[in-house]
Amino acid sequence: SIIHTDHNGLTQEEFANLKEKTIKAKDLSYSPYSNFRVGATILTTCGEYISGANVENASYGACICAERTAITRAVVSGFKSFRAIGISTDLKDKIGSPCGICRQVIREFGLNVSIYLFNVDGSKYFRVQLKDILPLSFGPSDLGLPEHDG
Amino acid sequence: SIIHTDHNGLTQEEFANLKEKTIKAKDLSYSPYSNFRVGATILTTCGEYISGANVENASYGACICAERTAITRAVVSGFKSFRAIGISTDLKDKIGSPCGICRQVIREFGLNVSIYLFNVDGSKYFRVQLKDILPLSFGPSDLGLPEHDG
Amino acid sequence: SIIHTDHNGLTQEEFANLKEKTIKAKDLSYSPYSNFRVGATILTTCGEYISGANVENASYGACICAERTAITRAVVSGFKSFRAIGISTDLKDKIGSPCGICRQVIREFGLNVSIYLFNVDGSKYFRVQLKDILPLSFGPSDLGLPEHDG
Amino acid sequence: SIIHTDHNGLTQEEFANLKEKTIKAKDLSYSPYSNFRVGATILTTCGEYISGANVENASYGACICAERTAITRAVVSGFKSFRAIGISTDLKDKIGSPCGICRQVIREFGLNVSIYLFNVDGSKYFRVQLKDILPLSFGPSDLGLPEHDG
């Protein structure tokens, strides 16, 4: 299975921080159109936590998901190497999963990222690896550029 | 493996048509920024072939891939149920694969779509199923809507 | 004012066709998330009418507006030069206007396009020119490429 | 004319800060595909400066412009009211302008934002107001939601 329930090298403290910041990030959501709040938090290889939330738009195609506001915030803060990403929605009975756009944006910076999918309050979660949820991906090497994580 | 080399129920004629139209669709590409032509052709469950190609923009974020111009063309032509999608790029040494955005757009209309990835001239190919290249996908049912293929 | 109420060179028949096809294009809309139907029809310089409608997605950022499904459909049908675009929504008390993404996509192929904004049933309308609703635009020439309409 | 050369209420210090941070923001750009660096800085009504830069992707449609990485960073930092946005590219002979996607994303939070367009090193600039470069815009009120700045 591609679904894991361990912490994949995160310490107890790192995992707890990631979870807490991911749940809390939902408060930053601007989602008056879907009323579907999403929070995301990145843990960089430098040990920084950087959060994002979905920022919607009257023109739906201009909506930017939580994962992407977090990734771009990390990049423009000087970080391009990521250990883990936590994601949480307000779905009650299931655990949300990143859309294809966000998988593509995360993938740009490496395939070996752990994605922790938390339920609404963080009481349940599972872990997937980006490469397992975007197999045969299209990336920098397809356009002749070097990959970020080899 | 998620990679297949059979025709998954397409007749020889259907497969040949899909291949030919996919390769030919690249001629429709508007890609002055990347110079990376991509063609796509959809075979609907009604037996229609509908082609697309990438349409780029000076603002890269407004670029629309071949798979998406084909899907939206199919939808606005009255088709929402797809058996197969063929894709081809001009990459010489490898076979291109759909980006995450396009996987998401295809997925809206069902997870059981066969994707035929052809090399530059169609002399090589392999087949994947959408559900295998976008596992744990986010879709209509996550927002309380019915799925298109059950 | 940038708002006009004439036909800018369209014959009575062309205007009537554009209006009818634009209103009818709304029936092609796939918009289960917003329940906001939009139809668009392009009149190419060759005299072809090509329609589109909005095609939405569970991941809102992957939604593609009516204007863009029409433009890309035109491009992959071999047309890149447009005389007019008609747009209509189901808004009762006002006349909808294209979003910034669509203005950008239309602009790629020329600034001298007439945009006819119809109300819900086409009984009211006004005309604007693309260059007036996207002044100081970013386009091909900013990246060293030739403009499509000089 | 919609082009202005004053500071529209910014103090000398605020203008100098906006310019410096906008030029410097280009260093944060991740643009291996276009090699076209863009930097942006927002001045919020609270007096905070928040910068962004373009973050590109192998799938061009997933590219996010500088203006949008800055806006979303501001929103997820708790700010939704903006006085000014500075933008600069590396274009030598001209001053770049925001694309339609970014105009749409800025517009979501209000039409009365000053946009300062700086040349490559900030030695030249002009100012436009968002409402003048996206007239007849589509926004929250078209979908029945309140506007952010009345």
Ligand SMILES: [Zn+2]
């Ligand atoms: Zn997403």
Ligand SMILES: [Zn+2]
């Ligand atoms: Zn794509």
Ligand SMILES: [Zn+2]
């Ligand atoms: Zn639009």
Ligand SMILES: [Zn+2]
């Ligand atoms: Zn932009």
